[in-house]
Amino acid sequence: MSTSLRNNLLISFSFLLCISIDSLSFFFQLNEIKPSLVLLTLIYWNLALPEKIGIGFSIVVGLFYDILQGALMGLYPFIFVIISYLFQRFFYQIRPMRLLQQSIIIFFLTLVVKFFLSIDFNNSETESISLMDLNYFSLSLINAFTHSIVWPVVFFGLRFYRRKWIKI
Amino acid sequence: MSEGDHKVSKISSEAIFAERPISSSKFLVSLILCLSLIMVDLKFDTSNAFRGYLQDIFSPFYNLAEVPLVLIESFSGFVTSKQELRETIKEYQEDNNKLQVINSQLVEITRRNSELDLVWNSAQIKKEAYLLGQKMSLSANSLKPRMLLSIKNNNSVIKINQAVMSSGGIMGKITSVGRKSAEVMMVHDPRSMIPIISSTTRIHAVLQGKGLERFGKLINIKKTAKLKEGEDLYSSGLGGVFPPNFFVGKIISIQDNVDDEFLEVRVEFLGIPEEQDFFLIFTG
Numbered sequence: 001m002s003t004s005l006r007n008n009l010l011i012s013f014s015f016l017l018c019i020s021i022d023s024l025s026f027f028f029q030l031n032e033i034k035p036s037l038v039l040l041t042l043i044y045w046n047l048a049l050p051e052k053i054g055i056g057f058s059i060v061v062g063l064f065y066d067i068l069q070g071a072l073m074g075l076y077p078f079i080f081v082i083i084s085y086l087f088q089r090f091f092y093q094i095r096p097m098r099l100l101q102q103s104i105i106i107f108f109l110t111l112v113v114k115f116f117l118s119i120d121f122n123n124s125e126t127e128s129i130s131l132m133d134l135n136y137f138s139l140s141l142i143n144a145f146t147h148s149i150v151w152p153v154v155f156f157g158l159r160f161y162r163r164k165w166i167k168i
Numbered sequence: 169m170s171e172g173d174h175k176v177s178k179i180s181s182e183a184i185f186a187e188r189p190i191s192s193s194k195f196l197v198s199l200i201l202c203l204s205l206i207m208v209d210l211k212f213d214t215s216n217a218f219r220g221y222l223q224d225i226f227s228p229f230y231n232l233a234e235v236p237l238v239l240i241e242s243f244s245g246f247v248t249s250k251q252e253l254r255e256t257i258k259e260y261q262e263d264n265n266k267l268q269v270i271n272s273q274l275v276e277i278t279r280r281n282s283e284l285d286l287v288w289n290s291a292q293i294k295k296e297a298y299l300l301g302q303k304m305s306l307s308a309n310s311l312k313p314r315m316l317l318s319i320k321n322n323n324s325v326i327k328i329n330q331a332v333m334s335s336g337g338i339m340g341k342i343t344s345v346g347r348k349s350a351e352v353m354m355v356h357d358p359r360s361m362i363p364i365i366s367s368t369t370r371i372h373a374v375l376q377g378k379g380l381e382r383f384g385k386l387i388n389i390k391k392t393a394k395l396k397e398g399e400d401l402y403s404s405g406l407g408g409v410f411p412p413n414f415f416v417g418k419i420i421s422i423q424d425n426v427d428d429e430f431l432e433v434r435v436e437f438l439g440i441p442e443e444q445d446f447f448l449i450f451t452g
Contacts, residue, residue, distance in 0.1 A: 020229040023305060027442055028381050031308035055190055055198045062202075066215075067222045068229070070307045070314030070351065073215035074205025081198045088190050118311060121210055124358035124376070131311045131358060131379060139310075 007166050011052060014041055014161060015061055023068050032139040035147045038065055039113070040154040042080055043106065046087040047095050048162055058084040072121055079113055099155065103148035110147040114140035216328065220346030223316055227349060230305050230316075297452030299325065301332070301350065303445050310380040313354040313440075315340065317447060326350055329409050331450040336438045337415030338362065338403055339447060350449070355416065355437055356380050361387075363406040364416050366399050375401060375416060375435055383420055386433035395422055395433060411450050 018037035025031060042061060045053045062077030069076065086109075087094060094102060118132040118140075125131060132140075209215045301317030319326060330342045332352045340360065344351040353360055356377040364375045364386075371393055373386045389395065399419045405412025415438070423432040441447070 016229075020232040022308075023229050025306045025308055025442075028310065028440060032310055034308070055194050059198060059202070064226075067219060067226060068307075069309050070312060071309065072206055073209040074202045078199065078202035078206065081195065081202060085190050085195045117309075120358065121206070122359050133382070135381070136310070136379075 003167055007049075007052060010161075010165050011045055011049070011057075014045075014158065015064075019061075019064055019068060022065075029139070033142045033146050035143070035150045036110075037150075037154065039080075039083070039110065040106070040147065040151060041158065042083060043087055043151075044155060044158045046084050047091065048159070049166070050088045050091055053084060055081055055084065071117075075117070075121075079116065083109065083113075099152045102155075103151045106151050107144045107148040111140060111144040114143060216344040216351075218344075220344040220349055220351055222346070223344075223349045223351060224346040227304065227318070297450060298333075298448040299451050301447050301449050303441065303447065304349065306440070306442065311358065313356050313380045314343075315352040315354060315441070315447075317350045317352060317449070319348060319350055319449075325451045326449060327451075331403075331410045331414075333414060333448045333450060334438065334441055334444055337417075338410055339438065339441060341409060342449065352447075354380075356382070356384070356440075362410055362416055363404045364401040365404040366395055366401055366419070368399055369394055369396060371395055372404055372406070373401075373433075377437070380440060383434040384417060384437055386419075386435060387430075389431040389433050391424060391429075391431055393431060395419060395431070397422055401435060411452065 015038060018041045021037055026034065038061060042053070042058065045057075058080040059077040062075075062080040063073070065071075065076040065080075066073055094105065097105075115130075115132065118130050118136060120129055120131050299319065301319045304316040304318045306316075307314040315332075317332070326342065326345050328342055328345060332339045332341060338355060340352045340354040340357070342350050343353045354377070355362060355375075356379055358377050358379060360377040362375045363372065365372050371389075373389055375384050376387050377384050386395075397419055401416045401418065403410040403412055403414045403416055417435040417437045419433060420436045421432075421434045423434075425432055
């Protein structure tokens with residue numbers, strides 16, 4: 001097996017593992033605040049091996065995620081493509097940052113993602129374009145905070161995985 | 169490494185190990201592709217046609233996620249000591265005694281069951297019209313809650329828009345069907361609209377969801393309507409999607425806002441079926 005194929009398979013495996021963990025459902029509040037490991041994994045691979053993670057990868061992972069989350073088809077690919085682009089575009093600025101600074105970026109990024117997900121694409125609410133209420137807003141804040149807390153764990157975990165298994 | 173993978177210094181021809189960002193044209197094309205997918209899905213509901221089949225393929229993921237729990241359970245079962253087993257036997261003996269007392273009430277329960285059977289027959293609903301589905305997962309998306317049911321004896325009787333019920337009442341309707349699974353849009357979903365009738369005032373209305381752990385609302389209720397707080401709401405059967413006379417929710421509050429043309433009626437749905445595993449699909 002070629003090194004490139006092996007690496008792609010190992011990266012795909014990390015995504016599959018995160019997708020299956022993300023598909024676990026708990027009680028309502030925990031579901032709302034639990035971090036999306038797929039999103040964090042995507043960010044990590046974009047920072048660690050940007051040449052391996054392209055647009056195609058983001059779209060495929062996003063489509064998988066659409067199915068599992070029951071979202072509109074194309075919604076998560078749209079989010080993932082933008083995130084991949086931003087992290088690759090600002091790769092030099094973000095990669096040397098401290099973990100704390102990266103966590104702050106992830107906090108705001110996931111907050112924006114949560115707000116985007118609350119958009120009422122089906123127009124079921126005639127008065128507003130968003131389904132967000134105060135409860136959703138506060139849970140989104142906690143969710144973003146959880147993402148930023150979990151980021152260092154994901155970062156070091158995947159770095160260990162990359163150094164142990166993925167050979168460039 | 170090819171030259172395309174990195175920048176090359178013009179002075180020394182050595183590689184500057186810089187990664188190229190995703191090209192803007194690729195990025196734009198991808199965005200247009202994703203937006204097209206969203207628009208097509210919004211306009212024609214295309215994903216519902218194949219989502220169920222994709223869930224069949226992805227069902228191993230749900231099982232994979234359960235593996236750690238199963239391992240922990242089997243491991244804890246393996247290390248159970250003799251003392252714990254004795255305690256368990258003692259608990260079972262106590263339960264047995266309780267069951268013997270409960271059994272003495274069986275005659276009365278049998279009589280009541282026969283009464284219920286009469287009610288069931290009088291309702292003229294065929295038991296065969298219901299199919300059992302087992303919950304596979306409940307999505308974490310609170311604004312668009314979705315439940316995935318695993319169905320063993322599908323035989324193509326399950327179709328889109330069939331109602332899904334729990335022991336408490338209506339839970340939602342099927343939006344996508346696969347070979348062994350079906351996706352259910354919960355009543356809490358903002359896209360869900362159920363024709364209802366109120367239990368005491370007998371007013372017809374349409375109930376719309378607002379998301380999990382949120383109150384639903386009755387839409388376009390005239391200010392002259394005499395609905396009461398605490399009133400139960402049942403499916404009216406209008407439209408033919410949901411069978412009539414099943415519990416849907418309860419009126420929590422009625423507000424008459426000055427700047428609003430209609431009454432604001434908030435409704436509490438049945439709880440989220442986190443603990444419940446089996447649901448009935450009305451195929452009738």
